[in-house]
Amino acid sequence: MAEIGRVLVLGATGYVGGRLVPLLLERGYQVRAVARSEEKIRARPWGNHPDLEPMAADVLDAPALNRAVQGCDVAYYLVHSMTKGLGDFSDLDRRGACNMVEAANAAGLKRIIYLSGLGEDLEDVPLSKHLRSRAEVGRILALGCAQCTTLRAAMILGSGSASFEILRYLCERLPMMLTPRWVNTRAQPISIRNVLHYLLGCLENGETAGQTLDIGGPDVLTYAELFRLYAEEAKIRKPLLIPVPFLSPRLSSYWVNLTTPVPMGLVRPLVEGLRNEVICRDNRIREMIPQELVPCRVAIRRALQNTERMAIDSHCFDVGDACIPEWAAHEDAPYAGGAKKEIAFAARLQGDIADVWKVIERIGGEQGWYYGDPLWRLRGWLDSLLAGPGLKRGRRDPDKTRVGDALDFWRVVDVQEERRLLLRAEMRLPGEALLEFRLTPHWENVIEMKMTASFLPRGLFGLAYWYGLYPLHMVMFGNMIENITRAAGMHLYEAPKQVNAD
Numbered sequence: 001m002a003e004i005g006r007v008l009v010l011g012a013t014g015y016v017g018g019r020l021v022p023l024l025l026e027r028g029y030q031v032r033a034v035a036r037s038e039e040k041i042r043a044r045p046w047g048n049h050p051d052l053e054p055m056a057a058d059v060l061d062a063p064a065l066n067r068a069v070q071g072c073d074v075a076y077y078l079v080h081s082m083t084k085g086l087g088d089f090s091d092l093d094r095r096g097a098c099n100m101v102e103a104a105n106a107a108g109l110k111r112i113i114y115l116s117g118l119g120e121d122l123e124d125v126p127l128s129k130h131l132r133s134r135a136e137v138g139r140i141l142a143l144g145c146a147q148c149t150t151l152r153a154a155m156i157l158g159s160g161s162a163s164f165e166i167l168r169y170l171c172e173r174l175p176m177m178l179t180p181r182w183v184n185t186r187a188q189p190i191s192i193r194n195v196l197h198y199l200l201g202c203l204e205n206g207e208t209a210g211q212t213l214d215i216g217g218p219d220v221l222t223y224a225e226l227f228r229l230y231a232e233e234a235k236i237r238k239p240l241l242i243p244v245p246f247l248s249p250r251l252s253s254y255w256v257n258l259t260t261p262v263p264m265g266l267v268r269p270l271v272e273g274l275r276n277e278v279i280c281r282d283n284r285i286r287e288m289i290p291q292e293l294v295p296c297r298v299a300i301r302r303a304l305q306n307t308e309r310m311a312i313d314s315h316c317f318d319v320g321d322a323c324i325p326e327w328a329a330h331e332d333a334p335y336a337g338g339a340k341k342e343i344a345f346a347a348r349l350q351g352d353i354a355d356v357w358k359v360i361e362r363i364g365g366e367q368g369w370y371y372g373d374p375l376w377r378l379r380g381w382l383d384s385l386l387a388g389p390g391l392k393r394g395r396r397d398p399d400k401t402r403v404g405d406a407l408d409f410w411r412v413v414d415v416q417e418e419r420r421l422l423l424r425a426e427m428r429l430p431g432e433a434l435l436e437f438r439l440t441p442h443w444e445n446v447i448e449m450k451m452t453a454s455f456l457p458r459g460l461f462g463l464a465y466w467y468g469l470y471p472l473h474m475v476m477f478g479n480m481i482e483n484i485t486r487a488a489g490m491h492l493y494e495a496p497k498q499v500n501a502d
Helices: 017-026 038-042 062-069 089-107 129-141 162-173 192-204 223-234 249-259 264-275 296-309 353-361 373-385 459-487
Strands: 007-010 031-035 052-056 074-077 111-117 147-153 176-179 212-215 240-243 341-350 410-416 420-425 431-441 446-457 491-499
Touching: 007 017, 007 062, 017 031, 017 192, 031 038, 038 052, 052 062, 062 089, 074 089, 089 129, 111 129, 111 192, 129 147, 129 264, 147 192, 162 223, 162 249, 162 264, 162 296, 192 212, 192 296, 223 296, 249 264, 249 373, 341 459, 353 431, 353 446, 353 459, 431 459, 446 459, 459 491
Parallel strands: 007 031, 007 074, 031 052, 074 111, 111 147, 147 212, 176 240
Antiparallel strands: 341 446, 341 491, 410 420, 420 431, 431 446
């Protein structure tokens, strides 16, 4: 360990990266954690560790990536572009990998450790687009001067993983499933605990440098067997599986998206990859990095226990853009390509600012939105039909918010204790939207609470969307402020009214 300098983790706030970074810090490594938002890194429990250097960068931004790689010895490459939308993520991943090779060569990086996908390209069952892209990234990274270790994994089982969330919601919400042929495909899942141990082991075992290694758990199961195993551990009725030969992976991705809160950008490539048998053909890593492999049943049991206790260190919902958009941060919407629209309501309350902040911070999820919850649910349902997140994600914690959290179909992009909560819309919209709650203290326990909705419309449809919902916003905002005031046990000093949005 003494010979290893600073360790770079690209994708530090993702599902795997969010668990790997604290383990590296526990072992005494100097870590440079990289994500698109530095504030999102600092909001993590480990975000202010003395051995941590947070940095904002994107692998698609070559200059920023070059700065991130400088001064590091080893890099973990834990990024992908599937969550950027339903477009050509493989092209984005290819560009990111090429940028990484150039940055690594320029900085003299010694090693890259890359977590890829398992699967073989067969004549009768070719690899899915997702798995082909993951394999291509590994080949590109191996072209550079840095020695690249590629770990190929199948589905990862752990609280908050995309695979586990899909499994959980399908089993708990669908007592009967119409399933395609892939339900009988064999897979070799691996526990997140084992994945992290292998990632750490590769850093400390030079024998793994330049190698492509398969990692998997001790069990080989069909997806039908996994469904039944989950039901046994969750103590629910085993789902009735009815195979339907005409149900393609693409069609399956739509009903999985409607049933589960996992983003469509992740659902579609993952479901399309279920037709490929993903089994370890090379078990050399078991000798290089020995550890006790966790059986699927135990991995599911632990994930369920952590979910029930809300002890989830990282979640697939954490993946999202927590940056304040340029048009909002710099008040320069015309430069960003449009004219910003805003509506704001404000009221003055009398009471303790801490009390009203607690109520605002609990908004969304099981708590709801303090007014018009049926309308919010309808909007969430429509969003799900459009392959958006809908309201199914809820929130990480019922009482606390942090930068980067998913909150129904919003993303938390700024939290200033007892001052400001700023949410960025992730629902399907003809534009970009923000929702802000701001508290300003005045005299004798009088507080101004202000709600502002900002929207950057995209084209004529965006303008029609904004003006079409304008009357509804007028009704909802004033009532939301009044209900938040009541929930905080406070009194209205001055009734809600429309004000300038600033």
